[in-house]
Amino acid sequence: MAQAKATPKTYDVVVVGSGAGGGVAAHVLSLAGAKVCMLEAGGWYDGTKQSAMFKWPYNAPHRGAGTKEKPFGYFDATLLGGWHVPGEPYTQASGSDWMWWRARMLGGRTNHYGRISLRMGPYDFKPYSRDGRGFDWPITYEELAPYYDKAEELIGVFGSHEGLENTPDGKFLPAPAPRGYERLVKLACDKVNVPCIPSRLAILTRGIHGRPACHYCAQCGRACGINANFNSPGVHIFPAMKTGNLEVLTGAMAREVVVGPDGLARGVSYIDKKTRSEVTVTAKIVVLAASCCETARILLNSKSSQFPNGLANSSGLVGKYLMDTVGSDVDGYLPILEDLPPRNEDGVGGMHMYMPWWHYQDQKAGKMPFARGYHIEFGGGRGLPGADDFSGTERVLGGGYGVELKRNVRRVFGAQVGFTGRGEMIPNADSYCDLDPVTVDQWGIPVLRFHFKWSQDEILQAKHMQDTFKEIITAAGGKYFTDATAENNWGIARGGSIIHEVGAARMGADPKTSVLNSNCQAWDCKNLFVTDAAPFVSNADKNPTLTITALGWRTSEYIAEQVKKRNL
């Protein structure tokens, strides 16, 4: 490894990471006039030039099937990333089962994610006050609401105004009309008193900010060739670069935050992957947005004589209270959808309808066997056939072959509807990451070791999901298929597999019990901030990206104000 060298320039801000959190920080700060340097561990990516939009599975290896290297299939936007990144291992403590997703590319996960954009509600910021479990955030919904507004107006989110409990409405673009099976499932939900409303996704149903409207090819996961869905490069980074204030360094694998004798951050040292040499970027302010666990890793690796346990870690809470989302699935088959006239049911790259959590009052009254809730996502219809999509045929038809089988497959195509829950995990002391005492990655950086446990609340929530999905499918006159049992904890997804990891450097009102203050500023180092999901105090069922964006915006505005006031 070559000797460390410093970049000649001193920036106002260095941002580590280019996903939702790094993107919004770089965007807001460069537009405010700061000179910003962004470090991205992966390569350059521009969906408008690299998207696999409109390609066909029969032109891909193995019909586009997922692999270890490309878990979401050949055409997925994630060029380098997954639960396995070559040369960058992580370890598990004994008895733990955790999967750590990383996307090594400009824009990170925003290139392929589901674009689900749900605001956390007032209850979600004060969960401890409501049910005595977990912890409260140091901010309220009202404090974050203006930033949700800004985030939605910039990235573009469709939805509808519903006025439902703890499910705040936003600044929405019009929601796309539902598909046939979605209208039908909504009527089934009416029968069993589950609310089913238009979904809220960061996909443009109308052009905004020079970005065109969606053309409904349903392949958002491949990245959008016309920038009609939210992605950090197309929405945050490229417009920020136009100001001339943002410089982006790719292949820059952050190792640690460099601290001066005054205890303040001086910049970030990184490994330049091409030359395997170490470089230090100096800046007045450091913003970490490397993704929740990677941010914790950088802090834990930032050891110095002043901070022997890692930077911003006087509370000992860096890496602690790691959370993912509760997931459990049931497949449904609805005969009523058989043999309908062929039609294009693609729509946007995701659901047009969803079911927000509906048992808040029952929980308050102590009538539910678990704390916290989930929302339901569902999908089906006549989607693009890919690898392995017809293996469920036998359970519907019972078997067969020949001309009759062919005729039957045509009739049943599009009659399956799958349901999945996305629920809140309560933070627990058994779920955290620390540095593995031995293992390093190929850049010589000590790696994370994961410890993870679901509690009974999450497992009982998964059971409730199973029961509810079966009820909805039965109400629609369908058949359900699930492997979930008490023995496998009701099919609860493996920790990390939903890719909603949050926490690990939580914000709070007290430096003894939190890493960051209410502005996501490190208690121990005032020119160090975090804008990814590491500051999250809880993990509501509302998917994290919109809250990362709103919270990151708020933090970035705070930074800009403090610079103006010469406090930083």
Added chain:
Amino acid sequence: MTEKSGVSRRELFQIAGSVPALGAATAGAGLAQTHEKPPAGYQRKVFDEHDWHSVRVLCDLIVPADERSGSATLAGVPEYMDDWLDFRKQEDGNDDLAAQILGGLAWLDLESSRLFKKAFADAGADGQKQILDRIAWPARATPEDRRWAAFFSKFRDLTLNGFYSSKVGIADLPYLGNTAVEEWKGCDPAVWAKLEERMKNGYKGLGGEVKPWG
């Protein structure tokens, strides 16, 4: 658009024009005539010459040509299957699936030899039907035939997956998307009318009977 983009929305509809358009697709039968050539010079990785012959025969018994589209071999299913078995071996770190398929093909020949003194591929339509009818509906299979029914289920899955993800199969279904839509209108009113009628009166489908929703 923020950056110089690869395509504009206008250009997109021109590009998408090369994909079957929505209106044309309802013609159904006409579309499916687009035959694709199996990959030229495909090098087999799993099946030997004899298996290859059996696989081609069996795939076409499962998905034969009919009035709407061509057969499994025409859609390149044997090549897909050979490649898929090799792929699973690499990805899963074992060749259990390949073993099940090869073992099942071996049994077809054994059984066919026992009954007709001929390999399965040469047993003729009646002989082949006699064997397949024993294993093509797992619930009806005798206890002795159960593992061969399990083989056949897997083989059928592979055939259907290969066929319906091919160009021929996609046109056969037909799947009408993966294209730019000028205006999204949601559920087709004619489709919704059918669904309302079924909700009102009930519907008997292949996958079960739906009672009136009430």
